[in-house]
Amino acid sequence: MPKPFTPKVVTANALLEGDVIYLSENDTWVRELRDAEVLTDEAIAQMRLLDGQARPAEAVGVYLADVAPTENGPEPTHFREDFRRTGPSNYFHGKQAEG
């Protein structure tokens, strides 16, 4: 049996603001992980990664990040992605302060 594919989102940093962005289903960059398109098929994930990377005037360092789909939308599976979607823990700055 092949290993099951871990669902992914396409993520990057915004060129101008530098903050964390995700690719949504309708091809816009969104600021919140919950609004990101969850990719459950490996071939489609690779295509969407290419879509994101083809927009260098908007996004820097585009990559696929693992997520776990839940009722409330995708959740990070690793603490690094959790910090990226939240902001630093020493100050109430970044995403957590913007929501």
Place this chain on the structure above:
Amino acid sequence: MYSYTDFDAQFVADRNRQFRAQVERRISGSLTEDEFKPLRLMNGLYLQLHAYMLRVAVPYGTLSSAQMDQLALLAEKWDKGYGHFTTRQNIQYNWPELRDVPDMLDALAEVGMHAIQTSGNTIRNVTADHFAGAAADEVADPRPVAELLRQWSTDHPEFQFLPRKFKIAVTGSENDRAVIKAHDIGIQVVEKNGRTGYRVLVGGGLGRTPMIGKELAPFVPQEDLLPYVEAVVSVWNLLGRRDNKYKSRIKITVHEHGIDEIRSLVADRFLETKQAFNGADLALFDEIKAQFAPPAFRNAPEDAFDAAYEADPNFRAWADTNLTAHRAPGYAIAQISLKAHGETPGDATADQMRVMADIARRFGHDELRISHEQNVVLPHVHKSDLPEIHAILKANGLATANIGLISDIIACPGMDYCALATARSIPIAQEIATRFEELKTENEIGELKIKISGCINACGHHHVGHIGILGLDRAGVENYQITLGGDGSEDAAIGTRTGPGFPAEEVVPAIERIVEAYMTNREGPDETFLQTYKRLGMAPFKTALYGEQAEGKRARAA
């Protein structure tokens, strides 16, 4: 203090104009990120986890009050009202936006500052003893030579694409407060038969493969220093491994080739580099040196200090921990701790920066220093002014009396900001400091340096912490390895791992057990943690951390 010449000002202005155009070309799409990245790094601009980060050089850690005021302005106008002072005497802004960075650089240029070569594979900001020009134990002020090296290395055409970054530190004292043995090149000002020269160390470094620097030359005369350093960097530029970034630093080159071969290659190369120096560097050195003349120290009674020391226990506690002997009678070196218990090590708000600038202007001959231990130093203050200075610091949350104590922790930004980090550092530092503040034992414990890095690159200098903490990612969970016995002084040593690491919530209890073992085993309050560790070795600490069983198992295995 050094002031920019017209040449310096023009150079920085030109560079800023170039970078502004590069940013515009990146935004317009004429430059790809791959093309832009080395350009932004050359100008100190990183892209981290949540935002861009601008690293501004504070050459050899020296600032005037006007410069500190300008750093406050940047923090307020283009960041979130604070800045982070680093272990390389720089300041980092964590939240700038790309379009604003050229304006930030122009604002820095107004006060003779920049972010050039604070990143990239170049010779980085030259660091120095933060007590330079003030320390009682100094042979000579190391800053003129640090400034000479800064000018020589800035935009040096041969050294813009080195195998990797290259860091130089200079000390003017036998007591090494600049960690010269953990730098690619460490320079110590020395005197021999009435002549000033330089002891040159090479191949030190922390990171993945920590190494203590080795002596390359015991005495390089003043007139040979630049050609000699140029020969060292040039030998490494050819030999240094570009095939593997983990093997590219000069410490690996020295390790692979041996110090004797490197010394002989440098000697050969020196014969060539020396030809290219016509004495202009020596004339320049004399000009620079004149700008670092000591301030006009005043003669005044110290009664106000003595009275406050007798009357005010808060002042006394602060004076006991945060002051160091000054070379001038009646003066002291005062350290302003940026390690308030529970706060982020090295952070200062814009208001606090202005307060420190104002104190320097009114009482401190207009000078401030940033230490690699992430504190701010008032290098020249008359003791009679200290009660008033202390009162101002206290009113602004800057009078924490903990220099050199367990809560004076070095911590890198870790995974709260850094894209390279494998775990967080800041919350660990906050928790340790908060815990020992609750216990009220830190004065009793005495000198104990904890240093925390959030990844193997060791920006938090954990290898040379008396207690070092390294944050790693173990199967998707933050885990912390502890080392003991590291030392960043002239007796530099790399710490030894205690054993298996600890999850985040067990780090504070582990540190407590180490400290308890020290308190139980020390011969008296005068024996520091490091001395006890050197006398007894790892065994009692290992038992304290992992129990008797672990110790027994180890003995049987042996």
